[in-house]
Structure formats: structure tokens, C-alpha cells
Amino acid sequence: MKIAGRTCVAVAALGACVLAAPAGAIADSVKVGFIVTLTGGQAGLGETIQKATKLYMKLHANELPAGLTIEPIWRDDTGPNPDQAKRLAQDLIVRDHVQFLSGITWTPNAMAVGAFTKQAKMPTVMSGNGAPAVTRESPYVVKTSFTVWQACYPLGQWAAKNGIKAAYTAVTDYAGGHDAENAFIKGFTEGGGKILGSARIPFNTVDFLPFVQRIKDAKPPVVFVFAPGAAAATTYMKAFDDLGVKQAGIKIIGPGDITDDMELQNMGPAVLGVETALYYSAVAPQPATKAFVEAWHKEYGANDTPGFFSVNGWDAIAAIYGAVKALNGKMDPDKTMAYLSHWKNPDSPRGPLEIDPETRDVIHNVYMRRVEMVDGKLANVVFDTIPHVKDPWKEFNK
Amino acid sequence: MGDWSVLISIGLLGVAYGMVLYLISVGLSITMGLMGFVNLAHGVFAMAGGYVTVTLMNKYGVPFFAALAGAFVVAAVLGLVLERTLYARLYGTSDFDQVLFSIGLIFVSIAVVRHFWGPLTQPMRVPAYLKGVIPVLGRDFPSYRLFLIGFSIATIAVLWVTLEHSRFGAMIRAAVDNRRMAQSLGVNTSRLFAQTFALGSGLAGLGGGLGADILVIAPGYPIQYILYFMIVVILGGLGTIRGPFLAALLLGIADTACRYFWPEAGAVFIFILVFVILYFRPQGLLHRGRA
Numbered sequence: 001m002k003i004a005g006r007t008c009v010a011v012a013a014l015g016a017c018v019l020a021a022p023a024g025a026i027a028d029s030v031k032v033g034f035i036v037t038l039t040g041g042q043a044g045l046g047e048t049i050q051k052a053t054k055l056y057m058k059l060h061a062n063e064l065p066a067g068l069t070i071e072p073i074w075r076d077d078t079g080p081n082p083d084q085a086k087r088l089a090q091d092l093i094v095r096d097h098v099q100f101l102s103g104i105t106w107t108p109n110a111m112a113v114g115a116f117t118k119q120a121k122m123p124t125v126m127s128g129n130g131a132p133a134v135t136r137e138s139p140y141v142v143k144t145s146f147t148v149w150q151a152c153y154p155l156g157q158w159a160a161k162n163g164i165k166a167a168y169t170a171v172t173d174y175a176g177g178h179d180a181e182n183a184f185i186k187g188f189t190e191g192g193g194k195i196l197g198s199a200r201i202p203f204n205t206v207d208f209l210p211f212v213q214r215i216k217d218a219k220p221p222v223v224f225v226f227a228p229g230a231a232a233a234t235t236y237m238k239a240f241d242d243l244g245v246k247q248a249g250i251k252i253i254g255p256g257d258i259t260d261d262m263e264l265q266n267m268g269p270a271v272l273g274v275e276t277a278l279y280y281s282a283v284a285p286q287p288a289t290k291a292f293v294e295a296w297h298k299e300y301g302a303n304d305t306p307g308f309f310s311v312n313g314w315d316a317i318a319a320i321y322g323a324v325k326a327l328n329g330k331m332d333p334d335k336t337m338a339y340l341s342h343w344k345n346p347d348s349p350r351g352p353l354e355i356d357p358e359t360r361d362v363i364h365n366v367y368m369r370r371v372e373m374v375d376g377k378l379a380n381v382v383f384d385t386i387p388h389v390k391d392p393w394k395e396f397n398k
Numbered sequence: 399m400g401d402w403s404v405l406i407s408i409g410l411l412g413v414a415y416g417m418v419l420y421l422i423s424v425g426l427s428i429t430m431g432l433m434g435f436v437n438l439a440h441g442v443f444a445m446a447g448g449y450v451t452v453t454l455m456n457k458y459g460v461p462f463f464a465a466l467a468g469a470f471v472v473a474a475v476l477g478l479v480l481e482r483t484l485y486a487r488l489y490g491t492s493d494f495d496q497v498l499f500s501i502g503l504i505f506v507s508i509a510v511v512r513h514f515w516g517p518l519t520q521p522m523r524v525p526a527y528l529k530g531v532i533p534v535l536g537r538d539f540p541s542y543r544l545f546l547i548g549f550s551i552a553t554i555a556v557l558w559v560t561l562e563h564s565r566f567g568a569m570i571r572a573a574v575d576n577r578r579m580a581q582s583l584g585v586n587t588s589r590l591f592a593q594t595f596a597l598g599s600g601l602a603g604l605g606g607g608l609g610a611d612i613l614v615i616a617p618g619y620p621i622q623y624i625l626y627f628m629i630v631v632i633l634g635g636l637g638t639i640r641g642p643f644l645a646a647l648l649l650g651i652a653d654t655a656c657r658y659f660w661p662e663a664g665a666v667f668i669f670i671l672v673f674v675i676l677y678f679r680p681q682g683l684l685h686r687g688r689a
Contacts, residue, residue: 039517
């Protein structure tokens with residue numbers, strides 16, 4: 001009785017081992033490791049990349065050749081935390097055997113992971129940050145997101161050309177905020193504008209009102225504001241509204257991060273008239289944008305609007321699909337990078353998107369938008385387009 | 399003239415912030431002083447009040463004040479239930495066990511909240527009649543913050559009167575001063591603990607709902623803000639209600655002033671302040687009880 005029992009257990013254990021054999025050995029599964037922010041105040045950024053990825057995979061499920069699947073693995077960086085991000089990347093490569101990395105939110109995280117991918121020879125499609133220098137850290141990094149300079153530098157030039165003579169800058173105090181500040185100041189001062197003052201607001205600020213009070217007291221005609229999208233943007237805009245900044249005659253401009261389509265409805269009529277520059281708007285007239293927003297509403301409800309981070313995530317998974325299809329699942333790192341460096345998506349929800357083979361960063365249109373009421377809802381209405389913008393930072397820092 | 403009005407702005411904004419911190423933290427000061435229990439999870443009750451307020455208002459259209467009342471009640475009941483079922487088991491155990499327990503409670507509450515409400519921040523929609531700015535001495539001041547100050551002062555006045563002049567208050571003060579003596583005089587300390595815990599949690603919930611504008615309602619709330627509540631309680635001195643009031647005002651005004659004049663310093667300034675105060679008065683500004 002006892003011996004038979006033990007044999008049963010042994011057979012069962014052996015059977016379980018056979019059944020649990022790693023899928024990679026039998027069917028072809030390309031694993032993609034995503035490192036995004038899924039908790040904390042900025043969890044909206046990671047969550048929307050997740051939603052975009054899932055929606056794309058759902059709609060394009062039968063585009064992959066038979067027997068080939070793409071498996072996303074999600075990891076949480078909890079915010080700008082370069083050591084954590086690097087550790088997660090290491091785990092994904094060594095333990096989970098991923099063939100792509102993606103996401104990577106926040107400039108400091110991107111720089112840490114970027115440098116690491118050079119050693120690891122891991123193709124990385126970055127969709128979560130706007131760092132201009134990260135593609136230089138490693139030949140294995142390509143971005144489908146943006147660089148902060150692409151919006152802020154042309155915005156500075158536009159402001160100087162359109163009658164704005166002086167401005168105050170207010171950015172969040174971290175690498176991305178510093179990039180925004182530098183980009184705007186360069187574009188603005190080159191056009192003859194004068195900077196009245198610069199404030200850098202600590203990342204973990206609880207109460208924004210003292211900062212906004214300081215800006216209001218400086219009485220600038222225009223304030224350039226940067227906040228890293230999602231909830232941070234809403235808190236800023238609310239603080240401006242609470243202190244009646246617009247009513248005091250101060251105009252607010254900035255990159256489109258501050259009127260993130262995802263959060264726009266939460267900001268209330270306080271943001272009407274704010275002018276921003278960004279490579280995407282949920283109400284842009286291109287058919288690809290309309291189709292994307294409609295598909296999003298259908299999947300996630302009428303009150304959920306995709307923002308620029310959603311588009312970043314969408315384009316990243318689209319690029320990965322393209323590479324997997326082109327190489328039929330055999331993801332040799334150098335061949336993958338050769339494909340990705342020349343990737344184009346004329347039907348991206350943001351408009352025509354190209355990867356610049358020289359820099360492996362994005363080239364896309366930058367739209368000037370103004371917040372207006374459209375059909376009873378707030379919308380970033382496009383009133384001008386700057387086509388085919390390459391990253392100015394890299395142009396200046398050849 | 400310009401400089402004076404800046405100070406007034408900072409003063410008023412700082413006082414509003416301090417009031418919210420006080421409402422949330424006063425319960426913690428009393429229970430830590432009364433029960434000697436290291437309760438790091440106090441922010442959970444403030445968060446519960448915040449979620450109740452925002453959900454009642456946004457999803458069910460409940461008017462603002464009714465939603466705040468709901469926040470108080472729900473947080474108080476939650477406090478009562480948790481105290482009787484969980485906290486009571488750990489009275490008299492080591493500080494370490496109590497800390498571990500309260501940290502565990504924090505993580506459980508974060509997970510529960512994430513599951514039902516998702517990871518994003520809950521938008522707080524202040525009612526229209528409280529929005530806008532009011533000119534105070536030549537400066538525009540957000541009406542909601544002025545309301546916060548007024549409402550908090552009223553609530554605090556009621557609290558102080560209750561604790562100073564009611565039998566319940568007398569029992570609490572007696573038990574804080576010397577629990578064994580109070581017990582031997584017939585005070586049912588077990589029931590007192592439960593009632594006080596419920597009151598403290600209810601106030602925290604009220605503070606959480608009122609302050610949802612400043613301390614935003616998101617799953618990370620108990621971890622993000624516990625430091626501020628602890629600072630208020632420790633600086634104020636455990637077991638008192640006036641000490642934390644002073645500390646909260648100090649913290650609110652100092653933090654606001656620092657962010658206005660010296661934004662790059664961030665949170666460092668507050669910690670320097672705490673260090674300096676505790677160095678000269680290690681028991682807190684006004685200390686009482688729990689020898």
C-alpha cells in the first residue's frame with residue numbers, strides 16, 4: 001500500500017514536470033518585459049500603457065503567424081527610481097528570458113536601463129519617457145514616445161513669434177522638468193523673449209498652492225508650466241484655478257503633458273484657453289486618430305479618453321509586432337534593431353510616425369492646440385501643425 | 399505693503415494645511431497617548447473618509463456636507479470594528495509587534511482600495527459655492543481654504559469642549575494620566591479605548607474628506623502621508639490635544655513658507671525643523687501622561 005502510494009506520487013510529480021515544461025521549448029512565444037509605473041500618484045501613466053497594449057493585441061490578434069504568440073510581462077517601477085528600474089530589467093532578462101524590453105517611464109529610469117541594455121544586447125522599445133539622450137546610451141534603444149525638447153523648443157519659438165515678450169517658467173524638479181525648462185528657454189530667448197524667473201517644484205509636493213502663489217505674485221504675463229502628465233497635471237491646473245491665476249490675466253502655456261487628454265475632463269473649465277504643443281490630440285482630425293479613439297471608447301467606455309501615453313504604448317507594441325512578424329519570431333538582437341531603426345507607422349494615432357535611423361528616436365508632427373469646449377466636453381483643438389519634427393536636442397548636441 | 403500681504407497669504411494657506419493635518423492627527427495623539435499603541439496605520443482611516451466622501455459625491459450625487467458626515471461615520475465604525483477585532487489583541491504586546499501589525503494593516507487597506515477603486519487619484523469636486531477666490535487684504539485667497547479653516551476651528555472647538563467639560567472627556571484624561579488608577583476608580587478602560595479609537599478614526603475620516611484637495615485620495619495615501627501625521631503627533635507630545643494643534647500649525651505654516659521662499663529645499667526643511675524641536679524638547683512641545 002505504502003509503496004504503491006509513493007510510486008503514484010512519483011509518477012504524478014514526473015507528469016507535472018513534463019506538463020510544466022517551459023513553453024518556449026515547444027511553442028514560440030516572444031516575451032516582452034514592460035517596466036512602467038503601476039502604483040503611486042502617477043500610476044495612470046503605466047495603467048494606460050497597459051490598456052493600449054492590451055487593446056492593440058486584441059485587435060491585431062490574428063496578424064501573427066500561426067504558432068507564434070507575444071507574451072507581455074508587467075513590472076512596476078513605482079516612480080522615478082533608477083536602481084529599481086535597472087534591477088527589474090535585470091530580472092526580466094535573466095529570469096524571465098524576455099526578448100524585448102518596453103515601457104520605461106521617467107527619464108532617470110530610462111538612462112539607467114538604457115545603459116544596461118548595451119551590455120545585455122536587449123532590444124528596448126521605450127514608450128514611457130521623453131529623455132532626449134537615452135538613445136545614445138545604447139544601440140539597442142529605440143523610442144516610440146517623444147522627447148521633451150520636441151514640444152518645448154518649438155513652443156518657445158512659437159511664443160516669441162506670437163507676441164509673447166516675457167514669461168515665467170515653472171517645472172517639476174526632476175530630469176524631465178529640467179529638459180523642458182532648458183528647451184523652452186532656448187526656443188523663447190532665441191526669438192527675443194525674456195525669462196522673468198524660473199521655479200522648480202519638488203517632485204513630492206503635497207500642497208501646490210504656495211508655489212502657484214509665488215508665480216502669481218511675480219505677475220508674469222505668461223507662465224510656461226511643465227508637469228509629467230496624468231494626475232500631476234490635474235493637481236497643477238487645479239492649483240492655478242484655486243488661486244484665480246487665469247482671472248488675474250496670466251496666460252498658461254506648456255507642452256501638451258499639462259492638458260493630458262486622459263485627465264482633461266477632471267480639470268474642469270479652469271483649463272479653457274490653455275495653449276499647448278504636443279504630437280497628439282484626441283480630437284485631431286486624422287482618420288487614424290479618430291479610429292483609435294473610437295476603438296478605445298468601445299473597449300474602455302465613453303468616459304475614458306486615451307492620452308499621449310496611450311499612444312506611446314500603442315506605437316511601441318505595434319513596432320514590436322512589426323519586428324516579430326518580419327523576423328518570424330527569431331529575434332536576433334542586431335537584426336531586430338535594424339528593423340526597428342527603420343520602422344514607420346503612417347497610421348499611428350498621432351499622425352505619421354517615423355523612427356530616425358540615425359538617432360533611433362521618433363520623428364512626428366507637433367500640433368499647437370488650445371483647450372476649447374467641443375460638444376459639451378473639453379478638448380485639445382488643433383489650430384496649427386509643425387510637420388516632421390526631429391528631436392532638437394540631438395540636433396544641437398551633435 | 400507687498401511683503402506683508404505675502405506673509406498673510408502664506409499664513410492663511412499654511413493654517414488651512416495645518417488644520418487638515420490636525421483633524422487627522424489628533425485622534426492618533428489621543429490613542430497613542432491613551433493606549434500606548436504604536437498605530438502607524440492611522441492614515442488608513444483618513445483615507446477611508448476620503449474615499450467615502452469622494453465616492454458619495456461623485457458617484458451618488460450626495461451633497462458635500464452629507465458626504466463629510468458619511469465619511470466621519472464610516473471611518474468611526476471602521477475604527478471601532480478594527481479596534482475590537484484586531485487592535486485589542488495587541489494591547490500590551492511589544493512595540494515591534496504593534497508596528498508590524500499596523501504596517502500589515504496599511505498594505506491590506508492599500509490592496510483593498512486598489513481593487514475597488516483602481517490605482518488612479520480620485521478627483522475631488524468641491525461644491526460650486528465653495529469655489530473661487532475671495533479678496534482678503536488685497537490678495538486673492540481660495541474660498542475653499544478659508545472654509546477649511548472655519549470648519550476646522552468649529553470642529554476643534556466642539557472637540558475641546560467635549561474633552562474638557564464632559565464626563566467622557568474626563569475619563570479619557572484620567573486614563574491617559576494614569577490608567578491603573580482610572581481602572582481602580584471604576585472606569586471601564588476597555589470600552590473607553592473602543593470609543594476613543596472610534597472618535598479618533600472618525601475625526602481622521604472627516605479630515606481625510608475635507609482635505610482631499612490637499613492630501614489627494616489615492617491608494618498610496620496611508621504610506622505617503624503617515625510621516626506628516628507622525629510629525630504632528632510627536633512634535634505635539636503624545637496624549638494631548640493642544641500640543642498637536644500647535645505642532646500642526648507650525649508644520650503647516652513652516653512647510654508653506656518654505657515652499658514659497660525656498661522651493662528647491664523641498665521636504666528637507668521640515669525634517670530639520672523636527673530635529674531642532676525634538677533636540678530641545680524631546681517629549682514634544684506640550685507633553686502629558688503615559689509615564
